[in-house]
Amino acid sequence: MKFLIFAFFGGVHLLSLCSGKAICKNGISKRTFEEIKEEIASCGDVAKAIINLAVYGKAQNRSYERLALLVDTVGPRLSGSKNLEKAIQIMYQNLQQDGLEKVHLEPVRIPHWERGEESAVMLEPRIHKIA
Numbered sequence: 001m002k003f004l005i006f007a008f009f010g011g012v013h014l015l016s017l018c019s020g021k022a023i024c025k026n027g028i029s030k031r032t033f034e035e036i037k038e039e040i041a042s043c044g045d046v047a048k049a050i051i052n053l054a055v056y057g058k059a060q061n062r063s064y065e066r067l068a069l070l071v072d073t074v075g076p077r078l079s080g081s082k083n084l085e086k087a088i089q090i091m092y093q094n095l096q097q098d099g100l101e102k103v104h105l106e107p108v109r110i111p112h113w114e115r116g117e118e119s120a121v122m123l124e125p126r127i128h129k130i131a
Contacts, residue, residue: 059098066094080112 053059070077070087077084088105095103120130 066091078113080110084110 054063069090074083074087074090077087092103092105122128122130
């Protein structure tokens, strides 16, 4: 658990975290490592409930089913592609149908990429165009 917490905050704050000094970035938060550790520990029951739902409950195997849906029906989801947009809409609808709270989409800038012309040529032992 400590590794997870340290990885979350990064090695930069390691000394201040261990010494119990306040964590402050731009004056926003002045919580100590112990306060943060207690807050994370208080989420244990919620985390166990989520794990139990995914492993033993009605959501069992749902992630594999949804992945199969995306792979089989949507296909490759390259940045900025129509398939990516379609996949986002499918997952958005699935999460809403599951009754999750605060499901929403956020606008982001994604560069559009399209495959250009491609070619390959074998140079040795002879020059030969490859399909």
